[in-house]
Amino acid sequence: MSILVIVEHDNSSLKAETLKTVNAAQKIGSDITLLVAGFNCQNVVEAATKVNGVSKVLVADNAAYEHQLAENVSLLVTELASDYEHILATALTTGKNFMPRVAALLDVAQISDIIAVESSDTFVRPIYAGNAISTVQSLDSKKVITVRTTGFDAVATDGNAEVVTLNTVTDAGLSSHVSDELTVSERPDLGAASVIISGGRGMQNGDNFKLLDGIADKLGAAIGASRAAVDAGFVPNDMQVGQTGKIVAPDLYIAVGISGAIQHLAGMKDSKVIVAINKDPEAPIFQVADYGIVADLFDALPELESKL
Amino acid sequence: MKVLVPIKRVIDYNVKVRVKPDHSNVDLANTKMAINPFCEIAIEEAVRLKEAGTATEVIAISVGDKSCQEQLRTALALGADRAIQIETDESLDALNIAKLLQKVVEEEQPQLVILGKQSIDSDNNQTGQMLAALTGMPQGTFASVVKVEGDKVNVTREVDGGLQTVALNLPAIVTTDLRLNEPRYASLPNIMKAKRKPLVVKPAADFGIDLTARTKLLKVTPPAERKAGIVVESIDELVEKLKNEAKVIS
Numbered sequence: 269m270s271i272l273v274i275v276e277h278d279n280s281s282l283k284a285e286t287l288k289t290v291n292a293a294q295k296i297g298s299d300i301t302l303l304v305a306g307f308n309c310q311n312v313v314e315a316a317t318k319v320n321g322v323s324k325v326l327v328a329d330n331a332a333y334e335h336q337l338a339e340n341v342s343l344l345v346t347e348l349a350s351d352y353e354h355i356l357a358t359a360l361t362t363g364k365n366f367m368p369r370v371a372a373l374l375d376v377a378q379i380s381d382i383i384a385v386e387s388s389d390t391f392v393r394p395i396y397a398g399n400a401i402s403t404v405q406s407l408d409s410k411k412v413i414t415v416r417t418t419g420f421d422a423v424a425t426d427g428n429a430e431v432v433t434l435n436t437v438t439d440a441g442l443s444s445h446v447s448d449e450l451t452v453s454e455r456p457d458l459g460a461a462s463v464i465i466s467g468g469r470g471m472q473n474g475d476n477f478k479l480l481d482g483i484a485d486k487l488g489a490a491i492g493a494s495r496a497a498v499d500a501g502f503v504p505n506d507m508q509v510g511q512t513g514k515i516v517a518p519d520l521y522i523a524v525g526i527s528g529a530i531q532h533l534a535g536m537k538d539s540k541v542i543v544a545i546n547k548d549p550e551a552p553i554f555q556v557a558d559y560g561i562v563a564d565l566f567d568a569l570p571e572l573e574s575k576l
Numbered sequence: 577m578k579v580l581v582p583i584k585r586v587i588d589y590n591v592k593v594r595v596k597p598d599h600s601n602v603d604l605a606n607t608k609m610a611i612n613p614f615c616e617i618a619i620e621e622a623v624r625l626k627e628a629g630t631a632t633e634v635i636a637i638s639v640g641d642k643s644c645q646e647q648l649r650t651a652l653a654l655g656a657d658r659a660i661q662i663e664t665d666e667s668l669d670a671l672n673i674a675k676l677l678q679k680v681v682e683e684e685q686p687q688l689v690i691l692g693k694q695s696i697d698s699d700n701n702q703t704g705q706m707l708a709a710l711t712g713m714p715q716g717t718f719a720s721v722v723k724v725e726g727d728k729v730n731v732t733r734e735v736d737g738g739l740q741t742v743a744l745n746l747p748a749i750v751t752t753d754l755r756l757n758e759p760r761y762a763s764l765p766n767i768m769k770a771k772r773k774p775l776v777v778k779p780a781a782d783f784g785i786d787l788t789a790r791t792k793l794l795k796v797t798p799p800a801e802r803k804a805g806i807v808v809e810s811i812d813e814l815v816e817k818l819k820n821e822a823k824v825i826s
């Protein structure tokens with residue numbers, strides 16, 4: 269059973285989530301090839317050759333793939349598809365963008381956001397904001413799958429795969445990149461952090477998010493937010509945790525001034541330990557919290573920082 | 577230019593769904609249903625394009641049984657000019673929905689198709705991208721800004737690292753993210769007016785597409801419950817528990 273896994277990266281580093289997607293692939297079969305599509309992405313290729321259990325790394329290094337435009341990447345993947353029975357990508361915004369396009373070009377269904385592999389054609393995925401868990405069988409001969417990384421552990425980076433350079437360039441000529449406005453942060457990515465502290469509407473404004481900084485520094489944590497905090501403009505969109513934002517499952521998740529709406533819980537309730545700080549004892553977040561404290565966050569946060 | 581807006585009838589976002597005791601599916605009997613929130617944002621965007629003079633006509637379309645006419649009427653009340661229901665009693669895979677939509681795109685020739693980025697029930701996040709592939713159009717997914725300029729549309733997309741702006745040749749597919757706009761409420765006069773706007777019903781079988789299911793739902797189970805936690809009385813106690821009981825900080 270040959271499997272193609274598309275590497276998630278930013279041309280300079282391989283995103284750690286790819287290691288989890290490879291774990292999902294290993295639960296399907298053992299003949300695993302990676303694809304790195306990017307531009308000037310030698311570092312990524314090097315990292316990819318070290319991923320455990322991978323035999324080959326295909327490299328398409330061309331300006332057409334620099335920004336992961338779905339129109340171009342999907343053509344490339346479709347061209348390679350005949351050699352593989354399973355095609356996997358990580359369910360992050362890049363994979364979510366181009367994979368359904370690949371599936372439709374191949375005339376197969378896509379199984380989105382799997383959290384477990386039952387067999388080579390049967391997969392488990394959450395539906396209804398994680399309030400139901402479905403087991404779905406693919407009836408297509410080729411399987412196009414996106415993997416939710418919270419379901420799988422990262423594989424080791426002790427491999428030694430062979431590099432194969434591809435010379436095909438698939439520029440659909442339909443779209444072009446204009447600009448990026450990326451959030452710069454010294455902190456770990458939400459997807460990679462083992463501790464996350466998130467603020468909600470209760471933070472009142474963007475400035476108050478500074479109250480989370482000192483705690484995040486001490487714990488090596490990433491900072492997240494609820495939709496309400498993003499919509500209100502306190503923090504940028506890429507900090508949103510939830511059903512329709514980032515799905516995370518760190519060892520420790522601290523929710524501050526977040527009520528615990530279904531959509532927020534969908535993005536964090538698989539965290540190992542959940543702490544809630546909220547002044548309303550009835551807030552639904554306390555129903556999923558291992559440790560709750562009913563307190564005003566403006567008192568609790570400075571005290572917590574000083575006692576860590 | 578014409579704008580086509582595919583919309584889906586889904587469970588109301590405030591309702592927590594229950595799984596059927598036999599684990600065959602979720603139980604939607606007597607559940608409050610609504611227009612998928614991302615589709616509401618899609619309609620709003622299309623209507624604003626019309627109000628700005630960029631779009632000439634907004635067409636709402638839904639694939640589903642008779643009950644989805646309720647959501648199509650809502651779309652008409654929000655400002656769509658006419659509606660199409662593709663009638664089927666089956667719950668089709670996103671690929672088959674995209675194939676039906678492709679036929680309508682061929683017939684109506686819209687310059688822009690605006691869909692939701694995902695439906696809050698099946699959470700697939702596929703249909704727009706699939707329709708883009710089938711029609712050979714470029715796609716601007718997870719849009720937070722849409723600007724039509726001449727024969728191109730610039731779409732600012734919510735991506736993992738922040739925002740990315742792409743330029744797409746028209747005709748194009750856009751899927752909406754939460755920050756694109758804040759949908760209006762339908763006013764009573766507009767709800768009345770919507771009742772007289774055209775709504776055409778076309779049986780899915782008439783499109784001559786093989787709609788065989790590509791996936792099979794084997795079972796649906798409730799998620800693992802988290803066991804109840806405790807309320808601590810002080811920050812000192814919290815820090816002590818995190819260190820010595822949960823062992824997640826040192």
Ligand SMILES: Cc1cc2nc3c(=O)[nH]c(=O)nc-3n(C[C@H](O)[C@H](O)[C@H](O)COP(=O)(O)OP(=O)(O)OC[C@H]3O[C@@H](n4cnc5c(N)ncnc54)[C@H](O)[C@@H]3O)c2cc1C
Binds near residue numbers: 496
């Ligand atoms: C289609 C759709 C998708 C969505 N996707 C997401 C998603 O991905 N992620 C997400 O988070 N939400 C999402 N939502 C929104 C969700 O339904 C809630 O509206 C949102 O999560 C609420 O954010 P919040 O908890 O910060 O705000 P609120 O619900 O307003 O809660 C604020 C909390 O702060 C507490 N508080 C206030 N002041 C203090 C204080 N001084 N000290 C301590 N506590 C205080 C209050 O008691 C309250 O519990 C989505 C909604 C829809 C319709």
Ligand SMILES: Cc1cc2nc3c(=O)[nH]c(=O)nc-3n(C[C@H](O)[C@H](O)[C@H](O)COP(=O)(O)OP(=O)(O)OC[C@H]3O[C@@H](n4cnc5c(N)ncnc54)[C@H](O)[C@@H]3O)c2cc1C
Binds near residue numbers: 581637669700791
């Ligand atoms: C009982 C039941 C069982 C099901 N079993 C399966 C299954 O096993 N496998 C499976 O793949 N699907 C199954 N479905 C169908 C699934 O729920 C979706 O309807 C279908 O896959 C479309 O994808 P989505 O709604 O998740 O689309 P998404 O791609 O998440 O939706 C994005 C956007 O596409 C548009 N859109 C989606 N659906 C429609 C529509 N009907 N009409 C118009 N526009 C639309 C909307 O703009 C929406 O915002 C089942 C549904 C039910 C009710």
